[in-house]
Amino acid sequence: MDTDYKYEPKNGLTRWLDSRLPLMRFTSEHVLQFPTPKNLNYFWTFGFILTMCLVTQIITGIILAMHYAPSTLLAFDSVEHIMRNVNYGWLIRYIHSNGASMFFLAVFIHMFRGLYYGSYKEPREVIWILGCIIYLLMIVTAFMGYVLPWGQMSFWGATVIINLVGTLPLIGESLTQMLLGGFAVDNPTLNRFFSLHYLLPFIIFGVVLLHIWALHVPGNNNPVGLSVQGKQDTVAFHPYYTVKDFFAYTVFLLLFCYFIFYNPNALGHADNYIEADAMVTPAHIVPEWYLLPFYAILRAVPDKLAGVLLMFGAIAVLFFLPWLDTAKVRSGRYRPVFRYFYVLFVIDCLILGYLGAQVPEGIYLFLSRVTTIYYFAFFLLVLPILGRIEKMKPMPIGISNSELSRDMVAAE
């Protein structure tokens, strides 16, 4: 993005530093003065909220690792030790466990925002793909983290998910044993999950930096989807969006704190407070809520291998989104037909989430199949075809004009 603003060191010290390590220049040009479209709505605050989620998880996670013991003999007791003995251990663990849910809540809103406003379209394809990688890493990290408390849900969740790999022809069985480090989920599995659960957030952090780097080449998309045409369309990131982001984050924290302090186990399962038992499976086993839509897709298919492929396909299809959507207009605001399909898609995902928690029989199984079909049809049929035939609404000629014309319409 063309920036009219250029950093000028003010005194001898900053000039000296600037020619050696242009840290102040970078901060100034990419954070404080970064030209940002002036019409961003609150859906654009979730990037910052997600960054704070990641930082929160890393800080609380490092602390939990100080008190946790990754061994099948000690893991469950060490988590209880954190809950009962460690000073504020209950608080730090509840922040971490609910933080995962809040992280996913924020990332879903962030993704649905990108989907509606066409933030994945040219020239922002790489931003979107990096985001998909982050999402995939988040799923893997969350899954491994859920195994660490070594409760019944930890154990059987790990068993079920790793057994998915076993469906692959030829290599399935040996690959499963390699991932497990044995014939069943046991101490080697727990130890490697702990190691990777500690590692992956830092990988995520690295990809987040790439995500932001890629974002800062074309700059932010915005609700009208038009490119920034000049200074009249932007404001400085600070103070306009720092304040807006912090305000949104504060509101987000209210919900976060509700769960931490008033309902800390609402999003978990009671069975995970029973220590892992390799001889008894819980009566009803479900993944965490943020994985339920994919779980519903997995179970919608009668064939085991096809179910696994379809589940991974549900995430894989996201990577191709920039080329599946053929519409040149970015924002859903000017796509009258797309909006209906989009709303239907959001509802579809919510229903899939609901179905993921139900027993896959009768009406639930039927609905899983219908919603799974629409999930894929949205990406593979609706977006490619609709972009070619949809009649777009009249577009404003620029970001500034769009806001003016809306005011004028409202005035009339």
Added chain:
Amino acid sequence: MSDTLDDDKPTRRDFLYITTGAFGLVGAASVAWPLIDQLNPDASVKAVSTIEVDISSIEPGSFLKVAWRGKPIYIRRRTNEEIADAEKDDNLNLPDPQKDMDRVQKKEWLVVVGVCTHLGCIPIANQGEYEGWFCPCHGSHYDISGRIRKGPAPTNLEVPPYEFVSDSLIKIG
């Protein structure tokens, strides 16, 4: 706001900045405290900071080594000669002057933390030039009262808080 920019009077906006900043600081501090306090020993650690030891089986001239707060404690039952040796040296020019009677509750029993006051190694009993303790790490010699006599250690072996519950039971901590 432009009419207030030229004079130095505080504006409503200054008030908002300061109150928001103050609230933010209080909030940040209240979040930071649990993250720091978790490093401190918790109640379960503090709860085991007292131990009771049965000393009835210790013969005169021998000692018992027990663990207290993760450190060794020497409980030594001294013979009359050893007590006399310790008291004989009370008025010498010691590095850390202390009378033997100030280091014991009953002359027969010496209770010291078995951690060298130099750099934390464990001195070996009945060794060294004074036949009290000798620290193998850097060569500190302690006498039969646990006082430093020679070597780099700056102070005498620490006497932990203890009390005799009965003639055969001692409570440390």
